[in-house]
Amino acid sequence: xxDVKSIVLIGVGGQGTILxxxxxxxxxxxxxxxxxxxxxxGMAQRGGSVSTQxxxxxxxxxxxxxxxxxxxxxxxxxxxxxxGLPQLKxxxxxxxxDYEIVPLPVAAGRLEYPDQILEALNExxxxxxxxxAGTAEALGQVRAMNVVLLGALVEALNLTELDVRKSxxxxxxxxxxxxxxxxxDAGRQLAKEHLHA
Amino acid sequence: xxxLWSGNEATARGIxxxxxxxxxxxxxxxxxxxxxxxxxxDDVYSEWAVxxxxxxxxxxxxxxxxxxxxxxxxHVGLNVAADPLFTASYNGVNAGFVVIxxxxxxxxxxxxxxxxxxxxxxAKIPMxxxxxxxDSLDMIKEAFNVSETxxxxxxxxxxxxxxxxxxxxxxxEKQDVPVVPYEKKAAKYVTTPANSYARRPLVEQRMRDLAExxxxxxxxxxxxxxxxxxxxxxxxxYVYAKEVFPEDTSFLKLGFTYPMPEKLIRDFASKVxxxxxxxxxxPFIENFVRTLGIDCIGKDKxxxxxxxxxxxxxxxxxxxxxxFNALPEKVVARPPALCPxxxxxxxxxxLKKYKKAIVAGDIGCYTLGAAPPLESIDxxxxxxxxxxxxxxxxxxxxxxxxxxxxxxxLVGDSTFFHSGMTGAAEIIYNKSENGVKVVPIVLxxxxxxxxxxxxNPGTGHRMKGEIASVVPIEKILEAIxxxxxxxxxxxxxxxxxxxxxxxxxxxxxxxxxxxxxCVLIKRIKHERxxxxxxxxxxxxxxxxxxxxxxxxxxxxGKSFIDQTLCVGCTVCMQACPFxxxxxAKEATV
Numbered sequence: 097x098x099d100v101k102s103i104v105l106i107g108v109g110g111q112g113t114i115l116x117x118x119x120x121x122x123x124x125x126x127x128x129x130x131x132x133x134x135x136x137x138g139m140a141q142r143g144g145s146v147s148t149q150x151x152x153x154x155x156x157x158x159x160x161x162x163x164x165x166x167x168x169x170x171x172x173x174x175x176x177x178x179x180g181l182p183q184l185k186x187x188x189x190x191x192x193x194d195y196e197i198v199p200l201p202v203a204a205g206r207l208e209y210p211d212q213i214l215e216a217l218n219e220x221x222x223x224x225x226x227x228x229a230g231t232a233e234a235l236g237q238v239r240a241m242n243v244v245l246l247g248a249l250v251e252a253l254n255l256t257e258l259d260v261r262k263s264x265x266x267x268x269x270x271x272x273x274x275x276x277x278x279x280x281d282a283g284r285q286l287a288k289e290h291l292h293a
Numbered sequence: 294x295x296x297l298w299s300g301n302e303a304t305a306r307g308i309x310x311x312x313x314x315x316x317x318x319x320x321x322x323x324x325x326x327x328x329x330x331x332x333x334x335d336d337v338y339s340e341w342a343v344x345x346x347x348x349x350x351x352x353x354x355x356x357x358x359x360x361x362x363x364x365x366x367x368h369v370g371l372n373v374a375a376d377p378l379f380t381a382s383y384n385g386v387n388a389g390f391v392v393i394x395x396x397x398x399x400x401x402x403x404x405x406x407x408x409x410x411x412x413x414x415x416a417k418i419p420m421x422x423x424x425x426x427x428d429s430l431d432m433i434k435e436a437f438n439v440s441e442t443x444x445x446x447x448x449x450x451x452x453x454x455x456x457x458x459x460x461x462x463x464x465x466e467k468q469d470v471p472v473v474p475y476e477k478k479a480a481k482y483v484t485t486p487a488n489s490y491a492r493r494p495l496v497e498q499r500m501r502d503l504a505e506x507x508x509x510x511x512x513x514x515x516x517x518x519x520x521x522x523x524x525x526x527x528x529x530x531y532v533y534a535k536e537v538f539p540e541d542t543s544f545l546k547l548g549f550t551y552p553m554p555e556k557l558i559r560d561f562a563s564k565v566x567x568x569x570x571x572x573x574x575x576p577f578i579e580n581f582v583r584t585l586g587i588d589c590i591g592k593d594k595x596x597x598x599x600x601x602x603x604x605x606x607x608x609x610x611x612x613x614x615x616x617f618n619a620l621p622e623k624v625v626a627r628p629p630a631l632c633p634x635x636x637x638x639x640x641x642x643x644l645k646k647y648k649k650a651i652v653a654g655d656i657g658c659y660t661l662g663a664a665p666p667l668e669s670i671d672x673x674x675x676x677x678x679x680x681x682x683x684x685x686x687x688x689x690x691x692x693x694x695x696x697x698x699x700x701x702x703l704v705g706d707s708t709f710f711h712s713g714m715t716g717a718a719e720i721i722y723n724k725s726e727n728g729v730k731v732v733p734i735v736l737x738x739x740x741x742x743x744x745x746x747x748x749n750p751g752t753g754h755r756m757k758g759e760i761a762s763v764v765p766i767e768k769i770l771e772a773i774x775x776x777x778x779x780x781x782x783x784x785x786x787x788x789x790x791x792x793x794x795x796x797x798x799x800x801x802x803x804x805x806x807x808x809x810x811c812v813l814i815k816r817i818k819h820e821r822x823x824x825x826x827x828x829x830x831x832x833x834x835x836x837x838x839x840x841x842x843x844x845x846x847x848x849x850g851k852s853f854i855d856q857t858l859c860v861g862c863t864v865c866m867q868a869c870p871f872x873x874x875x876x877a878k879e880a881t882v
Contacts, residue, residue, distance in 0.1 A: 164615030
């Protein structure tokens with residue numbers, strides 16, 4: 097069986113899914129893995145659903161995966177977690193940001209934002225969920241919620257061989273380096289608590 | 294040096310390494326980033342052309358002039374550029390000339406899913422198909438060599454998943470390619486019937502020579518393993534097949550896919566017990582294999598529609614499917630919408646007031662005027678079709694006696710230069726006396742926005758940011774014969790309505806230009822304001838929601854404006870019948 101791992105990151109345009117993919121693939125490549133990454137987005141980046149796929153291992157062929165094959169799904173928004181669910185293996189891990197961004201049809205009053213999403217997902221797959229926005233905000237920069245999620249991902253996949261902190265330091269703007277490193281560590285800690293709870 | 298590059302980044306690097314000196318392109322997903330990356334290589338002159346036909350002709354002219362040249366476009370762009378391509382095939386080249394077509398299986402950002410490999414057959418030119426970023430870099434370099442060796446334009450066919458996926462690339466060195474001195478060769482480059490007649494057999498001979506090249510091309514690779522199963526494949530389908538078939542499967546990976554290597558295919562097929570042909574979209578390789586009398590498993594199992602992925606392929610071939618949890622029913626879509634402050638919004642809010650209007654739309658951000666709640670577009674087909682569809686519609690509506698109708702034709706600024714201008718001339722030239730009114734509207738937001746902010750002849754800037762002369766849209770319309778060209782700010786709903794009324798009522802041909810820059814243009818300093826709702830006096834009529842702005846919602850049963858998204862365009866404020874929306878006092882920049 098192939099040693100290749102597949103990760104799907106899903107969020108709403110502007111949440112920093114691409115930056116997280118860049119940091120992760122950078123660290124994976126530095127370590128010597130073969131890496132492929134695919135960006136999947138439709139017509140509009142603004143306010144639309146955005147997802148990237150990252151695959152790594154000794155030799156990766158396809159940049160793209162199909163349903164039921166992601167080892168980890170990282171959702172930057174909780175309804176996006178539900179949208180990404182079909183991508184995840186039945187025994188995969190879902191890392192979900194307990195954070196809500198209202199889509200236009202809901203804002204306009206035409207549809208309702210589903211309630212109890214994370215609870216429903218928890219019944220189907222293994223879920224690590226937390227308020228990454230709150231964690232990042234407490235550290236002084238709410239936008240660093242994406243790097244909190246990255247920390248959790250690294251912990252969940254047990255990628256201890258990678259120097260992800262180095263890649264974070266290299267790839268985030270210098271002014272936000274410290275807060276992002278703290279966000280990364282906080283994410284690892286949050287996932288660790290969930291995994292051993 | 295190893296880089297994690299997208300196919301488009303690697304292609305741009307390969308163009309640079311091949312010593313290309315001139316590149317001309319028209320933006321279109323998924324090809325756009327090839328030139329967005331190419332513009333950073335100072336050794337290459339690169340430009341955004343007004344359309345794909347123009348881009349191809351510019352690059353071809355440079356090839357005749359003696360320097361290596363390239364053009365890139367999305368799949369439907371090649372339809373626009375097909376005319377010069379088919380004849381350049383007869384003329385051949387002076388320096389290397391490569392045409393990149395980026396196809397979009399699954400129509401992520403396109404109006405159709407055509408498989409442009411058929412163009413290589415129809416135009417009788419050779420074709421390369423990369424499978425990843427390294428292939429993109431290596432093959433585009435070889436494409437220029439093939440172009441010069443065989444005196445032919447070369448088609449380089451890529452797809453969305455190759456363009457936008459990143460994989461590890463080892464860049465090489467830049468080749469120093471000397472300029473080929475220009476010499477007049479009228480019999481080669483002037484396509485009179487007699488000259489073309491004379492060159493016709495050369496095209497056939499060239500294709501025979503290229504078929505020989507295909508047999509030994511280093512991009513047609515045999516990976517011989519166990520002989521039970523063999524797979525012939527190309528492009529992105531190669532990497533999917535590598536995922537899906539057992540490790541000991543034998544492969545014939547075709548990187549040079551037209552003309553196809555008959556001997557290589559026969560030889561490979563003869564060595565394996567069961568032959569598969571795995572390709573995305575049409576049975577292009579498969580049909581050739583079958584004409585050789587070789588049986589194979591292909592499109593009888595593999596879908597001809599939509600993008601493949603390893604799971605789709607696995608299911609199609611072996612009936613196996615990974616178990617997964619279905620999408621929960623309650624998940625709400627996040628449909629694309631015009632941005633807060635988008636200048637197009639005001640026009641669509643206005644057009645919706647004309648109940649007897651038929652609106653022919655066009656390709657661009659303003660296609661979103663078709664989506665709810667604006668829903669102001671009746672039909673849409675291709676770049677530049679907005680004016681001409683309107684003209685045809687008017688003829689039909691006249692004949693059906695519905696003279697109280699009015700037809701609006703829309704094109705954007707970039708689309709106007711692309712192929713909207715010709716439609717404007719058509720409307721004037723073939724207009725009916727006292728017939729159904731056609732009102733052409735140019736939605737000028739001063740940028741090619743949809744594909745990610747490219748310059749065009751109306752913006753005053755060129756690809757690399759240089760100042761350019763502005764080609765004035767309203768003067769072109771006047772020169773074509775519009776007696777009145779009304780220029781309005783579409784964010785001023787009253788003025789926009791007045792302009793539409795005036796155009797409809799006028800006895801003379803009247804066109805409208807709605808002019809306001811896109812809110813995303815970086816080189817312009819936008820005035821940042823915010824609108825706020827007096828929620829106490831909100832009458833819950835929901836008129837503000839009808840403008841379809843992502844910043845405006847209903848919260849706890851009353852209107853609410855997200856202050857982080859709002860830019861203070863005031864369209865919702867103008868739409869509010871009870872004046873409970875106003876501009877916030879303090880202006881922020």
